[in-house]
Amino acid sequence: SQQGEEDPQALSIQEGENATMNCSYKTSINNLQWYRQNSGRGLVHLILIRSNEREKHSGRLRVTLDTSKKSSSLLITASRAADTASYFCATDAYNNNDMRFGAGTRLTVKP
Amino acid sequence: KAGVTQTPRYLIKTRGQQVTLSCSPISGHRSVSWYQQTPGQGLQFLFEYFSETQRNKGNFPGRFSGRQFSNSRSEMNVSTLELGDSALYLCASSFAGELFFGEGSRLTVL
Numbered sequence: 001s002q003q004g005e006e007d008p009q010a011l012s013i014q015e016g017e018n019a020t021m022n023c024s025y026k027t028s029i030n031n032l033q034w035y036r037q038n039s040g041r042g043l044v045h046l047i048l049i050r051s052n053e054r055e056k057h058s059g060r061l062r063v064t065l066d067t068s069k070k071s072s073s074l075l076i077t078a079s080r081a082a083d084t085a086s087y088f089c090a091t092d093a094y095n096n097n098d099m100r101f102g103a104g105t106r107l108t109v110k111p
Numbered sequence: 112k113a114g115v116t117q118t119p120r121y122l123i124k125t126r127g128q129q130v131t132l133s134c135s136p137i138s139g140h141r142s143v144s145w146y147q148q149t150p151g152q153g154l155q156f157l158f159e160y161f162s163e164t165q166r167n168k169g170n171f172p173g174r175f176s177g178r179q180f181s182n183s184r185s186e187m188n189v190s191t192l193e194l195g196d197s198a199l200y201l202c203a204s205s206f207a208g209e210l211f212f213g214e215g216s217r218l219t220v221l
Contacts, residue, residue, distance in 0.1 A: 031208060042115070042201060042212035088154065092208070098167040099144070099210060101154035 006089060006105040014110050019076040021105040023089030024069075030092050032065055033099070034074050037086045046074075046087075081111040113137065115213035117202050123219045129190040132216045136183050136204030142166075143185040144210065145177060148199040157200075160185055192220045 007022045023032070031050045035043040049056045049065045049072065056063045062075040076083055086104040116135040124130050136143050145157040156169035160179035177187040183204070189196055197220045203210040 033209070035210070035212075040199065040215075040217070042214045043203075043210070045209050045211065048209060090210070098156060098159060098169075100156060101146075103153045 006087070006102045008105060009103070010106040010108070012108040012110065013079055015079060015081055017079055017109075019079050019083070019107055019109070021074045021087050021107070023072045023074070023102055025072075025089070025091045025102075026070065029067075032063075032072050033090045034061075034063060034072075035088045035090060035101075037088065037104070039085075043088065076107075079107075079109045081109050083107060084109045115202060115204050115211050117200075117213035117216050119216055120214065121217050121219075123221060124192050125221050126192055126194060128192050129188060130192060130218060131186055131188045132200055132202075132218075134185045134187075134202030134204075134213060136185070136202075137206070137211055140204035140206050140211070141183050142205045143179055143183065144203045144205065145185070145187050146201045146203070147171075148201055148215070149197070154201070157187065189218075194220050196220050 005024050013019055029051055031048055033048045034046040036046055037043045047058045047061055047063050049063050051067055060077045065072045086106050088101045088104045090099045090101045092099055118133045142161045144159040147155045158165055158177050159167040163179045174190045179185045199215045199217050201212055201215045203212045
């Protein structure tokens with residue numbers, strides 16, 4: 001079963017714009033992670049935020065976590081065509097060794 | 112360091128056959144997880160192994176099984192294949208809570 005749900009399911013923006021994706025989950029977590037997947041390929045880890053953290057940055061990525069609302073957001077600033085991919089949130093709600101993924105947001109960045 | 116290696120990358124089977132997929136984790140990683148990805152169901156957790164022991168299992172029928180060897184390499188097996196088993200099967204090794212994925216094995220069942 002899936003733990004997280006991303007919103008929106010699909011997002012299309014112009015190069016240079018910012019992209020915001022949201023993730024909601026159902027149960028308490030230790031950490032939440034964001035992954036990226038290019039079509040038909042493996043997933044690549046982007047960033048991990050722990051339950052006691054509220055915000056984290058990595059390059060053009062900014063992740064926030066609101067444990068009271070059981071939600072997280074991923075912001076990609078100054079998007080590039082190469083950012084076109086699917087983005088997934090994953091949580092360890094069940095235990096640290098069992099990561100559950102949401103359905104993903106399909107981001108298209110138009111040059 | 113070499114990444115996670117999955118073999119084969121592509122394979123085609125017919126209903127009723129069985130298939131074995133292989134995963135070599137990153138050197139030093141002892142945990143290996145398997146996921147099934149389909150357009151309809153998304154990424155579904157299959158199972159996770161650590162030091163040759165299955166620690167967690169997702170909600171899949173008994174036709175799906177796996178094992179891990181002493182060198183941390185893992186295999187998963189699907190018996191009596193069904194059309195609905197067509198999917199991208201992803202393996203990931205983990206370290207410090209972060210998953211490192213292979214490129215996947217794309218299985219088509221005809």
